[in-house]
Amino acid sequence: MPFIEEFDHLKIQLQDIISATENFSTNKLIGRGGFGRVYKGELSLPEGKTMVAFKRLDRRLGQGNVEFWKEIITLSKYRHENLVSLLHFCNEGDEMILVYEHASRGSLDCYLSDVNLTWTQRLKMCVGVARGINFLHDPMGSQQRVIHRDVKSENILLDEKWTAKVSDFGLSKTGPANQPQTYLVSNVVGTPGYCDPLYWEMGFLSKESDVYSFGVVLFEILCGRLCFEYSNGELSNILVPRWRRCYEEERLDEIILVGLKEQMEPGSLNTFSAIAYRCVKKAREERPMIAEIVNELEFALEQQEIFENLAKRVDIAELIKIAGLAVPPLSYESHNQLLMLLLKGFLIDDGNTWVSINMNGEVTKVVSAKKCFFGDSLVTKNASHVAPNRRAKIARCKFPYYVCSVYGNRFRVEVNSRFLSPNVTEEVGPSRAQLDPQDSP
Structure with missing residues (x-):
């Protein structure tokens, strides 16, 4: 194989390997594979001592010269942090041994x-x-x-x-x-x-x-x-x-x-x-x-x-305290599970407040319109009475959809509850106010 001369700089002597493995002692054996047994040992070379792995060809397992040289050719050309590094090889007599960096684990x-x-x-x-x-x-x-x-x-x-x-x-x-x-x-x-x-x-x-x-x-x-x-x-x-x-x-x-x-x-x-x-x-x-x-x-x-x-940033004790207010009661087995529940959010305060945590570790709350708005009358509006183009938006709400009618001030306020994304910090404010056509001057 004339081409192998280009890899001569990687060759080492068999005696160096025998010395490093204590003549392939079972005490140095660290693995077996389709190529053969793998040993570890400290290799002493002019450039210094280093712990390496020796893969010794066993032809009885079905691999041979082709696989040996393919490994050398491939790993000498392809270098990457996530590819094992070939350091040396030995080809003396019947022995064909590949020498790699030692993956200690x-x-x-x-x-x-x-x-x-x-x-x-x-x-x-x-x-x-x-x-x-x-x-x-x-x-x-x-x-x-x-x-x-x-x-x-x-x-x-x-x-x-x-x-x-x-x-x-x-x-x-x-x-x-x-x-x-x-x-x-x-x-x-x-x-x-x-x-x-x-x-x-x-x-x-x-x-x-x-x-x-x-x-x-x-x-x-x-x-x-x-x-x-x-x-x-x-x-x-x-x-x-x-x-x-x-x-x-x-x-x-x-x-x-x-x-x-x-x-x-x-x-x-x-x-x-x-x-x-x-x-x-x-x-x-x-x-x-x-x-x-x-x-x-x-x-x-x-x-x-x-x-x-x-x-790491959240106060677990505070989260446990909040979880104790959940309606219905929460079931969780670890702090991580509790954190996941809070990222999704849940109801407290007899179902009138939705509480969650955002990715900044901040606890956020959304309060039902029922608790925020007061007027001459406050009724829950069924989605079937809402214009078709608005039903899908209402259907996504966790709270009922409320309409607050303040007739004395000649305008109508509709409140559609909104929910916070766990990744976004928002403030709850008035959703919308508009003149009721029937009450227009």
């Missing part, structure tokens, strides 16, 4: 069910992976587009700061980056459950195949479990179809990891679940581009962070 699949991994942390990981895939699909300059072909939680590594990094490019395919679409017909590889059904059935590969696989990972992060089940050592069930149905039937509560829902800002969950669902659409043309996925996940993270910042 291991792979994402080990943390899916960890209740200590917060929703915000999960969102940040998703954003990172999406950015990494976006870099592969739409690289800058003259680089070719890379289709990973095996995106899964096991191939997403986490460093000390929980930064997510896409790894394992041995099965990747490349194609022209200057075209809107890249379609390839190839032998089917990948992992059941994550693999694009169209690719799995027909061998028809595109960048939307990676989008499907990433959508499965998004659902795994939401549900806190892998996308498949094993029975007696054999694959027995793939959960993706059920996850799709739960979204379509608005039954996400049945599959979200227990304890995670209480942390979520509702808008963040809605944004996240909607883009995850679109990713795993069976029809390839209905799946979003990875750039759109990045934008949606960043928005979901922004919504969550705004909510968490709000939670």
Whole structure:
């Protein structure tokens, strides 16, 4: 392979690796995969000592020279914060070993069910992976587009700061980056459950195949479990179809990891679940581009962070006091749930006052017209007696629609209750006053 000479600067000696891994001791073993076993060790080189990961090829698992050199070629050209970095390689005798930066926290699949991994942390990981895939699909300059072909939680590594990094490019395919679409017909590889059904059935590969696989990972992060089940050592069930149905039937509560829902800002969950669902659409043309996925996940993270910042600013004791006035009584299990109820708003004062909180942490109230306006007569007006073009507006009101007639002053005041958006601070004032045609001079 004449082309390998351009990578000579990355070569290191086998003896250096043997020394760092204590001759591939089980004490240094940190993982296994389709390529082979992975060891950690401190590598001593002229430029200094550094902790790294060594991935040792085991040909009995089905991979070999092609996957080895593909990994080197890809990772030496594609550098990104959310792609694992290849540092060196060794090719001596029968040994073929890849040397990577050490992701000290291991792979994402080990943390899916960890209740200590917060929703915000999960969102940040998703954003990172999406950015990494976006870099592969739409690289800058003259680089070719890379289709990973095996995106899964096991191939997403986490460093000390929980930064997510896409790894394992041995099965990747490349194609022209200057075209809107890249379609390839190839032998089917990948992992059941994550693999694009169209690719799995027909061998028809595109960048939307990676989008499907990433959508499965998004659902795994939401549900806190892998996308498949094993029975007696054999694959027995793939959960993706059920996850799709739960979204379509608005039954996400049945599959979200227990304890995670209480942390979520509702808008963040809605944004996240909607883009995850679109990713795993069976029809390839209905799946979003990875750039759109990045934008949606960043928005979901922004919504969550705004909510968490709000939670830090509010006086919880005051909110609990307000909640005790609710009509009917409120039911909530955490301070976050109470905050969400206040963002939506609820009635107090025998149903005459609507109270809510805005995103600045300010408590706002809207008072029924019944409490604000007095006159010779005050009647509740049924929407059926209102002009058709105004019924829809009245139907959105939480309070009854009141008409206050002050006949002694020869004018008529109509009051239509208004409600505050949780994102906007408003003041309640007179809604409208007009001359009654019948009372005009």
